[in-house]
Amino acid sequence: MKLLCTVIFFPVILIGMVVGGLMYIAFPLLIIGGIIALVTLRS
Numbered sequence: 001m002k003l004l005c006t007v008i009f010f011p012v013i014l015i016g017m018v019v020g021g022l023m024y025i026a027f028p029l030l031i032i033g034g035i036i037a038l039v040t041l042r043s
Contacts (some may be wrong), residue, residue, distance in 0.1 A: 010033060014026050014029060014030055017029075
């Protein structure tokens with residue numbers, strides 16, 4: 001379930017924010033999500 005949310009829902013939300021003009025919110029979320037993904041993959 002966690003993998004499903006990460007792979008499907010997170011990118012859909014980010015794409016929706018970019019389309020809606022909220023790029024200044026989407027980019028920090030993308031960076032934070034990338035850091036969290038790296039940390040969880042290593043542990």
